[in-house]
Amino acid sequence: MHIVADENIPLLNEFFADIGTITRLPGRMIRPEDVQKAEVLLVRSVTHVDSSLLANSSVKFVGTATIGTDHVDEKWLEQQGIAFAAAPGCNAEAVVQYVISCLSLHAELNGEPWARPRVGIIGCGNVGGRLRERLDKLGFQVVACDPLLEKTAEGEFSDLDQALDCDVITLHTPLTREGPHPTHHLLNEDRLARLREDQLLINTSRGSVIDTDALAARLSAAGAPTVILDVWENEPQISTELLEKVWLGTPHIAGYTLEGKANGTGMIYQALSRYLGLPVRKKAGQFMPDPGLSRMTFTSEAHREEALALAIRATYDPRRDDTALRRTLRLPDERRAAAFDEMRKKYRTRREFASIRLQLKGTANELQHSFKTLGFRIKS
Numbered sequence: 001m002h003i004v005a006d007e008n009i010p011l012l013n014e015f016f017a018d019i020g021t022i023t024r025l026p027g028r029m030i031r032p033e034d035v036q037k038a039e040v041l042l043v044r045s046v047t048h049v050d051s052s053l054l055a056n057s058s059v060k061f062v063g064t065a066t067i068g069t070d071h072v073d074e075k076w077l078e079q080q081g082i083a084f085a086a087a088p089g090c091n092a093e094a095v096v097q098y099v100i101s102c103l104s105l106h107a108e109l110n111g112e113p114w115a116r117p118r119v120g121i122i123g124c125g126n127v128g129g130r131l132r133e134r135l136d137k138l139g140f141q142v143v144a145c146d147p148l149l150e151k152t153a154e155g156e157f158s159d160l161d162q163a164l165d166c167d168v169i170t171l172h173t174p175l176t177r178e179g180p181h182p183t184h185h186l187l188n189e190d191r192l193a194r195l196r197e198d199q200l201l202i203n204t205s206r207g208s209v210i211d212t213d214a215l216a217a218r219l220s221a222a223g224a225p226t227v228i229l230d231v232w233e234n235e236p237q238i239s240t241e242l243l244e245k246v247w248l249g250t251p252h253i254a255g256y257t258l259e260g261k262a263n264g265t266g267m268i269y270q271a272l273s274r275y276l277g278l279p280v281r282k283k284a285g286q287f288m289p290d291p292g293l294s295r296m297t298f299t300s301e302a303h304r305e306e307a308l309a310l311a312i313r314a315t316y317d318p319r320r321d322d323t324a325l326r327r328t329l330r331l332p333d334e335r336r337a338a339a340f341d342e343m344r345k346k347y348r349t350r351r352e353f354a355s356i357r358l359q360l361k362g363t364a365n366e367l368q369h370s371f372k373t374l375g376f377r378i379k380s
């Protein structure tokens with residue numbers, strides 16, 4: 001069996017070498033001639049999978065090791081009888097931890113208590129729903145907006161305007177252009193105009209959920225909100241004007257923990273195995289190496305806010321990725337897009353909170369509860 005795969009999918013050999021022969025290609029460079037004789041195509045978010053790529057191919061199964069599926073024409077695949085599998089929720093935990101890190105950093109730099117702001121979560125699926133639950137338990141006031149879920153899911157939901165009125169607004173919708181609640185340019189000029197200077201807006205969904213030109217203009221006007229962007233319109237050719245104006249900008253890596261990426265590969269391996277009628281023998285967890293940082297200790301002297309900030313930041317500090325992305329502003333225009341992709345390709349090994357075991361010596365129960373809620377493991 002011939003498998004064509006994006007070279008940035010981790011653990012390709014470990015999961016797929018005994019299923020077929022793997023040809024690895026840069027995701028943005030996969031061409032019709034590359035897949036013509038392939039039976040299986042494995043991609044990440046940068047490969048557009050549609051009739052123009054697959055019309056003359058022998059591909060019978062497409063897997064994307066990502067949560068988002070806006071790069072795949074699922075309707076066309078279905079019409080052609082080509083099986084398709086994505087990896088829902090694979091890196092949801094990574095994105096949640098990215099947002100929590102941003103919230104904690106923002107609170108610390110503004111000298112504000114950690115759980116004070118009201119957080120508006122727009123899109124409450126795997127990422128937003130998990131974030132909602134965690135922030136609720138940590139004592140945040142959460143305003144959840146998800147018009148597609150509100151009729152079926154438990155819990156209270158609010159409308160978009162209520163979510164957009166919160167101290168923090170965080171976007172977790174898919175990118176959609178059709179249906180009753182499309183998200184393309186959901187945050188348009190009109191909605192962006194209503195945002196206030198005291199608000200923080202975080203986008204880890206897809207760049208096109210916000211209108212770039214309108215956001216750049218809003219950030220140049222008086223009373224602009226603080227903005228953190230992980231995702232951008234027209235990646236990898238992102239707007240340098242916008243990058244200069246946001247508080248933090250990262251190169252679409254919110255989901256890039258080792259666990260999140262490996263889960264993505266594991267999920268499409270499972271789907272392909274089931275499709276081929278093969279036994280599912282491997283799991284992402286078996287390929288996880290020991291983390292570089294495996295233990296931290298806090299004593300009874302530990303102050304809750306500081307201890308949480310320290311542990312969160314030791315695991316992930318968004319300023320590091322922001323600094324690296326901002327460095328690309330110095331490059332000539334023609335090299336910037338490649339540098340964006342290169343940063344993602346060579347992204348360091350980032351681990352999740354659960355990879356760290358905390359030793360708590362006589363600390364208050366409240367601190368233990370917060371650490372557990374965040375997902376750290378406590379050494380008893």
Ligand SMILES: NC(=O)C1=CN([C@@H]2O[C@H](COP(=O)(O)OP(=O)(O)OC[C@H]3O[C@@H](n4cnc5c(N)ncnc54)[C@H](O)[C@@H]3O)[C@@H](O)[C@H]2O)C=CC1
Pocket residue numbers: 067068069088089091092095122123124125126127128129145146147148149172173174175181182183186204205206230231252253254255256
């Ligand atoms: N920055 C990154 O590295 C990553 C980005 N993502 C992006 O995050 C998105 C969300 O991920 P998940 O939560 O796992 O997806 P999901 O499909 O589990 O949840 C999305 C939720 O958004 C809701 N929604 C749809 N349209 C809406 C609208 N107009 N207003 C409010 N809610 C709406 C849906 O009802 C659903 O509950 C993905 O589609 C992907 O584009 C996902 C993983 C990593």
Ligand SMILES: O=C(O)C(=O)[C@H](O)COP(=O)(O)O
Pocket residue numbers: 008044045046065066067068069091252255256
């Ligand atoms: O899972 C998703 O959806 C994402 O946004 C991915 O984390 C993006 O990573 P790449 O597929 O672009 O490597």
